[in-house]
Amino acid sequence: MRSQTEWSILAVEADTGEVLIESDPDLLLPTASVGKVFLLHHLAELLDEDESLGRLLLRKDSVEPVADSGLWQHLDVPALTLNDCARLVGAVSDNLATNVLLDHVGLAPVQAVASRLAPGGSMLNDSVRDVRTPEDPPTLSLGCAADWVAYFRTPHPTVLSWLAPATDLSMVSSAFGLDPLAHTGPVPTDLANRLQVWSKTGTDDGVRAEVGLLDVAGRRAAYAVICRFEGEVVPVLGQMRAYGTLLLDVLQGG
Numbered sequence: 001m002r003s004q005t006e007w008s009i010l011a012v013e014a015d016t017g018e019v020l021i022e023s024d025p026d027l028l029l030p031t032a033s034v035g036k037v038f039l040l041h042h043l044a045e046l047l048d049e050d051e052s053l054g055r056l057l058l059r060k061d062s063v064e065p066v067a068d069s070g071l072w073q074h075l076d077v078p079a080l081t082l083n084d085c086a087r088l089v090g091a092v093s094d095n096l097a098t099n100v101l102l103d104h105v106g107l108a109p110v111q112a113v114a115s116r117l118a119p120g121g122s123m124l125n126d127s128v129r130d131v132r133t134p135e136d137p138p139t140l141s142l143g144c145a146a147d148w149v150a151y152f153r154t155p156h157p158t159v160l161s162w163l164a165p166a167t168d169l170s171m172v173s174s175a176f177g178l179d180p181l182a183h184t185g186p187v188p189t190d191l192a193n194r195l196q197v198w199s200k201t202g203t204d205d206g207v208r209a210e211v212g213l214l215d216v217a218g219r220r221a222a223y224a225v226i227c228r229f230e231g232e233v234v235p236v237l238g239q240m241r242a243y244g245t246l247l248l249d250v251l252q253g254g
Contacts, residue, residue: 004229004230004231005227005228005229005230005236006024006027006029006227006228006229007023007024007027007225007226007227008023008024008025008026008027008028008029008143008144008145008146008224008225008226009021009022009023009024009025009145009224009225009226009243010022010023010025010145010146010148010149010223010224011149011221011222011223011224011243011247011250012149012153012221012222012223013219013220013221014152014153014213014220014221014222015220017153020221020223020247020250021223021243021246021247021250024145025144025145025146025149025224026120026144026145026146027144027145027226028120028121028122028142028143028144029142029143029144029207029209029226029227029228030139030140030141030142030202030204030206030207030228031122031139031140031141031142031143031202031207031209031211031226032139032140032141032202032203032204032207032209033069033093033098033140033141033200033201033202033203034141034143034148034200034201034202034209034210034211034226035114035122035123035124035125035140035141035142035143035202036089036093036098036124036141036200037148037151037159037163037200037211038110038111038113038114038117038118038122038123038124038141039089039098039101039102039105039110039124040086040089040090040156040158040159040162040163041113041117041151041156041159042105042109042110042113043082043086043101043105043158044156044158044159044162045113045156046105047083047158048158053082054081054082054083055081055082055083056081056082057079057080057081058079058080058081058082058085058100058101058104059078059079059100060072060073060077060078060079060080060096060100061078062100062103062104063096063099063100063103063127064099065096066095066096066099066128066129066130067095067130068095068128068130069092069093069094069095069203070088070092070093070094070095070096070097070098071088071092071094072085072088072094072096072097073095073096080097082101082104085097085100085101086101086162087162087165089101089162090159090161090162090163090164090165090166090200091162091165091166091167092166092167092168093166093168093200093201095128098127098128099127099128102127103127107124107126107127110124111123111124117147117150117151118143118147118148118150118151119147120144120146120147121142121144121147122141122142122143122144122147122148123141123142123143124140124141125137125139125140125141125142126140128140139204139207140202140204141202143209143211143224143226144224144226145211145224145225145226146224147224148211148222148224148226149211149222149223149224150222151211151222152198152211152212152213152222152223152224153222155198155213160198160213163198163199163200163212164183164184164198165183165184166198166199166200166201167180167181168180168199168201168203169183169199170201170237171201171208171209171210171225171237171240171241171244172199172210172212172223172225172240172241172243172244172247173197173199173210173212173244174237174240174241174244175241175242175243175244175245175247175248176195176197176214176244176248178195178197183196183197186215193216193217193252194215194216194217195214195215195216195217195248196214196215197212197213197214197215198212198213199211199212199213200212202226206228206229206230207227207228207229208226208227208229208233208236208237208240209224209225209226209227210223210224210225210226210240211223211224211225211226212224214247214248214251216248216251216252217251217252219251221247221250221251223243223247225240225243227239227240
């Protein structure tokens with residue numbers, strides 16, 4: 001029987017690999033939307049081969065409607081470029097854009113990317129579903145901190161560009177004092193420090209996860225904080241913020 005709260009946590013200095021924070025980094029846990037990064041990485045590699053693919057128009061009615069996170073479901077525009085769909089996934093974890101992109105490229109190639117990049121077993125299991133039946137994968141994605149820190153030590157630059165405007169700063173990043181709607185460039189924290197973060201979060205019932213890269217005055221840390229829990233979410237968010245505060249303090253030389 002599992003405990004009520006399980007954590008997989010790791011933060012390392014990106015350049016040196018020095019471990020800054022660590023707790024059960026190889027534990028695989030549900031990560032909700034975090035696994036969408038594998039889709040973004042696959043798209044980035046396709047664009048490396050043919051950048052014109054980014055201008056391809058994809059229609060929102062090519063898949064069934066899906067609710068929850070995202071903006072496209074609320075917009076009139078019937079089609080967006082592949083690049084803009086990826087931007088929506090990076091910025092607001094857009095579920096409809098995710099499914100449109102998966103419908104276009106296929107789930108299997110994305111899972112092949114995950115198998116190549118994540119030896120610890122992190123995986124995008126499925127497209128986004130409003131309702132999961134017993135025949136469906138039980139969770140959108142699985143992940144462990146070790147896999148995600150390894151990825152964000154050397155992330156694809158195009159993926160970082162899509163993640164830069166990510167608006168969900170409710171977890172680890174809540175400690176960084178950033179404007180959720182305007183933080184795509186370095187933000188002065190004082191005369192000596194400039195701060196920038198690229199992150200992807202995942203939210204589901206009993207799941208909170210954030211993975212990413214934090215830069216403070218040129219010193220970078222790849223980090224991942226993943227939690228599966230029972231009960232109230234507020235204490236979990238408070239602990240995630242505490243890990244963010246600790247990470248920021250370490251990078252600032254504390």
